[in-house]
Amino acid sequence: MTSTLQVDPSNAEQASTWDGKEGGYWAEHADQFDLALRGYRTPFLAAAGIAAGDQVLDIGCGTGETTRDAARRASRGRALGVDLSDAMLRVARQRAAAEGLHNAAFVHADAQVHPFPAAAFDVAVSRTGTMFFADPVAAFRNICGALRPGGRLVQLVWQPPAGNEWFLSFTNALAAGRPLPAPAPDAPGPFSLADPERVRAVLGAAGFTGIQFEPHSEAMWFGEDADGAHRFTLGLLGWMLDGLDDEGQRRAVDNLRATITAHGVLYASATWTIMATRS
Template sequence: MVSTHHVDPANAEQARAWDGTEGAYWAAHAERFEPALTDYEDAFFAAAAIAPTDRVLDIGCGTGVSTRAVARRASAGAVLGVDLSSAMLEVAAAAVEREGLGNVAFVQADAQVHPFDAGAFDVAISRTGAMFFGDPPAAFANIARALRPGGRLALLVWQPFERNEWMVEIMGALTAGRGLAPPPPDAPGPFSMGDPDRVRSILTSSGFADVEVSGLEERIYFGTDPDDAHRFVSGLLAWRLEELDDAARACALDALHRTMRAHHTPVGVALGSAAWLVTAHT
């Protein structure tokens, strides 16, 4: 794995989180995060239309579940996974080695400013990793330069906060009695690309054409049973409880457990989600 430490100042806060405690938690629980988006995989990879000889850029690759899936499809090509998190990339590299995938490389870098070779890739993908750029137009212009003429872009991004049951229910439980303010829609974060018109505007101004945005709704998974899901989610979002006193914290955790119980299904704890599948060409 190659590391480059140049991070755009607009992404400094994201770098601190993803190459800090947040990224470390994801890395430590990779086996829990990686299956969460299973129900989106078929539609996402169909849209990416990866050919056996394609050179693919995986943006915000995390622990590499999408990178490995791409590597198996582009068996005579190559894939480069890029992420801010050194901890997650270590997990990704170990998994690639275990699977014996020889066509994968990783770089710890800020894709907004990393000096990719011009026209080096046939396809760029990002599965819920493209919503965190501090300067999306600059980031996607940089990605567009890295693609050959006619290259493809495929993104999976979340629809607005209120359409995502998983976030509404979980955050509602953890903030019970304190109000629930959704994040600003254009701030870096999970829902920053929730407005299709904004997505089209950003990509078109960044050098992409034929931008298409289609809606998908699937379940995402948080654990095998309510106790399991409760441990996982309360650890992931422990920062939400830090300012609470003991009584309020216990109340929030109890509300979270009730939410996990309410969404227990035969295949585990699953909540509804809504995403946009975005495709474009250079």
């Protein structure tokens, strides 16, 4: 992790993860991650409703596809992407520069504590980037303060695991017969904002009103073929092999290959597009 990154102490573990090996993997496979979520791109941008003069904040921007999309729409405004991963931000900057998007900028920052200028943005967006805050009320309150009164928050998050075949299939395979402990419902993770009631409580406490949920389902694409999908998914979830002996690791890897070979490279997924307004 770089020495210049100001991180809330409660987010130290997340910063270590995303500004380390995991963020590096996402940076190396930027195209694959963007393609996996491609089905959500058009409806999410439609929900964001970015106008030509808007000032846009992209939370957890990763390698910057959504920031670049926002910058193209906010042609007389600007788009600022923030993320914990320096490696992903390097990719984001390179791609924005290659496209000549001079109104796109990126900051290496923890959105939970970063000193955003007050009331500077018309809309804040996030494509699967808001589920990892250790203190989500504090994080969303900070984001709320960066929005002008009446400014909008539009975020894409996962619905519960039952609607996400990709997650259940891959994790069950790599569990190799082990019972996997369920994370605490308020712990940072991909499903921390899956419960609408919890989200309403969090966003309400942070200063948002008019909270709405729009369900959406799309197939996620994990590779050109089974071998490619296996390599990509094993790189993404290989941490699940920790604690297994050699035989257990072989069984888990074989399980993953078997489920992808039998199923194919498209898996069902389900998200919420959550829209809210700064009061």
